[in-house]
Amino acid sequence: MSTLHSASRLTAIAAIGTTLVSLTFSAAWAQDKPLSGVTLTLASQNDQFGAVLANLAPKFKEATGAELKVEIMDYGQLLTKTTADYLGDTKGYDLVTMDIVWAGAYSENRYSVDLTDWVARDAAELELDDIYPVILESLGQYNGRYVAFPFAAYANVLAYRKDLFDAAGLKAPADMEEFVADAKKLTDPSKKQYGFVANGQLGPAVAQDWMQYNSQLGGSILGADGKPALNSEANVNSLAVYKQLFAEAAPPGAIEYDWGGREESFRQGLAAMMQTWSVGAPGYSDPSISKVVGKTGIALAPVAKGVKQTYGVGGWGLAVNADIDDKQKEAAWTFIKWLVSKPIHKEFNLMGAGSFMRRSQMTDPELLAKFDFLPVIAETYEHGNGEYRPRIPQYPEIQDILGKAVNSVLAGAAEPKAALDQAQAAAEKLF
Amino acid sequence: MTALSDACILAASEDARIWTMARKYTMTDTELPVAVPRQILRSRRDNSFGYFVRRRYFLLFLALPAFVYVMIVGVGPLARGAWYSLFDYNLQRPARTRFAGLDNYITVFTDQSSLLAIYNTFLFTIVGVTVQLILGFGIALLLWRDDRFNRTCLAFLLIPATITPLVVGLIFKGLLGADYGMVGHLLANAGIGPEGGLLSDGRTALWVLIAIDCWEWTPLMALILLAGLKALPVDVLEAARADGATATQRFARIILPLMLPSVFLALILRVMDAFRVFDTVFVTTGGGPGDATQTLMLLAVKEGLSFFNIGYASAIGNVTIAFIAIMASILVLAVRRTDVRING
């Protein structure tokens, strides 16, 4: 009896002992991961990449041991909450997705860590020459210093309905004059078919879309001196053209559309042409949300005759909060390097982020098989222009002013010249 | 003692309403539910000076926590905000802070967007609340009789008031869009209203927002007014009916004057909330097109939380408070005067 008792006791002790030892070993094993115990909080825009970032978090944990928490917010909330975090020094977010146009504000107010030295130091690891220069400059730098590092680049392309164009015997427009003409030709309200769709909604939506068309028609928001020149002749003309397109070629509800609305109308087959960010392109081939599968094409966005051939570039960079402590900053930089590394970034795109930015991705067979419009994007980046929306610190206010002006012109409440004159007066007060 | 208080409570909860009516309209002495000798009560109250003092301290002790809490948590930040409103203070450019005196307030009353916002907010509040009052009264009259059908109806009618205002805005945004919305599509096909949908035209957008507000809050008005109707003295109404008064006469001469307290409550609650409307407008039109649906709250939130112009935003906030206070005072005075005129 007693021997059995002591035998079972011994077994118990042995079992406990082994468990303890193995636990200690595994703990030590876990300690091998460079960032174990670290938690990074990332504030993300609810673009397509938001969900993908959240889905990649476990992989990052496996690679480095760090916990990644992704908080996805809409544009307004993202801007407000992250700015409040910076201003209040509350260290709520370690990483923030920074819209291309916020770079000036970030730089002037020193919201984010100046990454220039780190980029130089880790240039080889980042494989910098594989990333298009225009992306590095406009999505990451301001005045030569890195306020963020690009991770989600978008190209402004023209999405069009190949079937409608073929039926009308037209080819994708080569310049803006053809664009306007084609839009009118393809408009037939009785068949619920409209030649063109763009954002009309008050606020950032209409401001950004109009700024794109404006730059292609030869206008510019800033004058040569860097101060706003909202009511220049070219701008007034392009606003008149935009209004004309809305009146004659856009679906009636377009004046209320934001990005979601116009994407939806294209996917529902309402519109024949739409200039859009490349990130939306995969959606057109998705049968669960699109009614125009197989009927769409992606082409280069046209510019007006006589205007320099550049294409719009936009997107998001990852900024590191300047308020957090150094250990967190290092961890954040590690995440950025991990995310933009060739293999991970490729997977990022395969998972649906739509954020191509490396030259190698443009010719990668796996990516090309899934996204056949990559050559168009490559061409766009080669001649890309990321400055047509001025990335100055006063950008949010200017965007708000323009948003109101353009929307009221579209609604018929003001004439282009008067609206832009008023906008110019308001913008001048900011300086 | 327990039995006594239990009896009191039982009697009280069932008869409280009647006692109140009796007190107010027949001016007789209240009756106690149990036979406590009045002499004892009176002597206790009159003779014991200590009782009064203790009572006062006790009541003070009960009220103090709430008062202190509200002062610290509410009035404190408000006062700070009011102080900021005297400065040209932008959180993003703190170096450029300077004392501006009443400049921010002057801007509120001279800037075009701001003036339009004031006009829109007043229009929204006055028209909206009036319509809600009339419709709510109508629904309350329909629901007056207390039966299960009416109770169920009221319960369902209250649903719009319980939905998050943000969601309410989104519902109507979805319904009224000219291309996708069920209602918007019908209207656009029939050629009614502006081409881009009712919310897209400056001339119709504000009215649509008022209609949405009515949809959301009329049932709540009806609830408050219904409660008032149910508290009306039945005997007075019966007497009037027996005397041959028509429905209109009964309504105008008896119901309406007696309902003054309910109407006042309903008006003041709704005016305070309607003036500060934000969620629904933010989500449906965002203040547009142009400034057609700009309201004071939208302006304050945009200035304060998007541009971090704390000084200006606080000024707008204070102006809002002032306007509401003025309207509330007008309401109180009007009700008092009518009350005096009618009830003598």
Added chain:
Amino acid sequence: MNAAATQLIARRVLLVAITVVFLLPVAWLISTAYKPSSQIFSIPPRLGFTPTLEQFRSVFSYFHVWSLLKSSLIISGGSVILSLLLGVPAGYSLARSRSRLASLCAYFFLAIRMVPAVAALIPFYMVMRDIGLLGTWWAVIIINTMLNCAFVTWMMFSYFRSLPPELEEAAMTDGCTQMGAFLKVAVPSARSGMIASALFCIMFSWNDFLYPMFLTRLDTKPLSVALLTAYGTKDITWGTLGALAHFSTVPIVLMALFLNRYFVQGATNGVQ
């Protein structure tokens, strides 16, 4: 059929029509939660659809729904409890006070509701940061309690004023202490008023989004803030919005439906 019966039927038909009008938009939102994404915004809009639960699935994958619900419950519950604790005694005290200031005080509390949220937000945000409560539920509970307890005070003031003081005086004559009289006589008889006030408070706290948006983080975010995110700018995610709105709306609606009579009772005595 006599006149009275016709009138009754007419009245009922009218009521049903009105109720339907008020409920149609709600029905539309509920229905979007059961439609597949491609059918929600078909052009032209159609009434028929194939029901599916895919929106609910996507809501659960996109949001931590239970965490959102928990946050909403904690914030609303916490603020209601605190508001009642603060407001009911205060309302009682003002109602029973013989001072002329009492009425004025009650209206002061009501006036707190005049304050636009944004006016107190930034200063409060900075105070919370300094204390270190930013990002916790407490920050939202504290500010919500302030607004709610003011309202509860005013409502209970009206309510207690309609209850005769003789009850408590009788109890005190019989040897009860002042606090005892308050707790054992006044409070139980004010039950319906308290429930009505609590309902109004819950409705406010549950649906408020401006304060929580600023004062909470990812873990403490309530439903009202998540709804704003669901309505994204890059994609019309009406389906997920409809599904999420279920969680936000149904609890409150159920509560309102079942506790309906307290609303009426509470409002009755609030009117005096």
